[in-house]
Amino acid sequence: MTHDSIDATDSRRVAEEVLRRYGADLAAARRGRGWTNTTWLTDDLVVRVAARPGTGDLRREERLARLLPAEVGYPAIVGSGVCRGREWMLTRRIAGENLEEIWPSLDHAARTRAIEQMWERVRHVHRVDVAAATPFARSRSPFFPPSAEAATAALDLLLTVKELTAAQVKGLSRSLDRFWTALPEARKALNHGDFCAPNTLWHDGDVVALLDFEFAVVAPVAVDLNELAKIAYGPGRPEERAPLREVVGRIVASTLDAAGGPDVLVGYSIMLEMWVLANALAADDPDEADEADRADAAAMLTAFAEEDGGYYAPLLTGLR
Template identity: 30%
Template sequence: MFVDEPANDPALLRTLAAAGLPATGRFLPKAGWVSRVWIGDEHVVRLSNDGRFRDAYRHEAAVVNLLASSEVPHARILAHGDGPDGPWCVSERLPGRTVHEVWPAADSHTRQAIIESLGIALRALHRVPVPADLLPPWLADALAGKPWPAFHPPVVSAALQQVEAARRLPGHDSRLLADVADWIQERLALFAADEPVLVHGDLHGSNMIVDQGRVTGLIDFAEALAQPADVELDTILRWCAKARQFPPTPDERGLDETTLTKVPGWLHGAYPELFEREHLRERLQFYDMYGELALYAHHPQSDIREAAQDRIARLLSGHSHLDGLTW
């Protein structure tokens, strides 16, 4: 076990007390995209940086509760709440480290074993009974017109809504958006017979814990929702194609994409049903279009919106990050 420093951060001490846990042991502080994190020998403590993701921990706790009697590897949430330092959550610490941490030094056999165990975990996840309307509260807020703290995961039924949101932008490309609306309308029938399942919604190297070559836990269910099972592939394949864009924190680097080229094939071998949907690539491009539209319509930075507009045009021509992936 690692050692770092005793639990002496005032915010950490207040959170442990609120959770009814002793302030003993040593904790490793880690930065995150939206949370401060302390990793102890037995517990992981998270404290929201700014509270933008309304009820994210409460939602995550509800989702994890759904997993209690399943075979999905996950960390139990011991307590969560709101305090003077903001929303907080305490969960058990799982054995191992993140895929992001272990991947560079792992040999090909170990990497394959990790991804095959991921496939088993995902199959179990997608079999968990789930309310058909499950949606993170912060995402429901965004779809209702409030600010967007994140731009994924895709929600099939809200795709045309993103076109309308983009049309309200000053200086929007009306011809492009008309083409996008037609493109979406032509593809909605692909999803008509789908049964929603429990989808993690944000699976990449930092949200999988592994130990001895197998996944010991899927973590961070703040974006989990009920959608078609292959929505899960949207982030996984984007991670494979653009891994450098998925660093664990803003100050770190993502993995080298060339080390992930076999991941889709390994996952296909372990969970073939996930890839067997008719018109899978068109479906995946639809999910991609949703994400790019959300960025184009809602991102506060103009350069990000412009880049999304360029990728939307590429999608209309049939090209995306999927072009270089095989399974």
């Protein structure tokens, strides 16, 4: 039995014990999504179990969730604890579907509405008192290097493995220099930290909840804004993204100054794509999704290396 299968077995046993304690049966539950936690859903409950022992993410998330306004839609917490060394959290199940799963079935009008409502809900996250949230947010996001030196080391690694050229590294480094210069002046807020369709719940034509706050971080709201910008302006089929640019452009125009400005937005985007690319390269047995992530991240970085805004150039025109 491999280590991964042992981990999965232990997580399942924890979920089974927790659900039994609350009068539910794992046999009647279905497995949910998740790559840092394992999740099972019954008709009324959702249990999430840490994929590995010793992590503190779910405990932090539980405490942070109690600070979130009702407008975020976070599900009611039923209980939490540690079992077999693994953290677990049990919440009420909210009626709805994962937005990423149903996204292909939505027309452009529904997708536009989803983006507007996602941003409206995350704005309530940004309004949480920073001092109250800081003890329960991550001290830093794993998606972004903590310092200029760490960012340089990450770029050098991508150069070493020949994913970037020396000229591209120089261009990206200059953009990151502008990011680090602008960052201290950018106002900080609580960010979801992994703001995306997979962490959004959709029901009867509306966004009803934002879920999974384990990567929440106190930083400029450019962290969350970048995820929104990428939906409409990242690599991909133009016919899929172009209809979303009006609503995303409007949100970015109204938010960018408070988010820290273009240099902060572009800097966070570059560093996120560096992480995505490195993560895809590290996959033991890369699948089609890994290869797609690798290609998109490489395309984003190659474009940003030109220092003209890359894929975000049409979005940032007139906003600098």
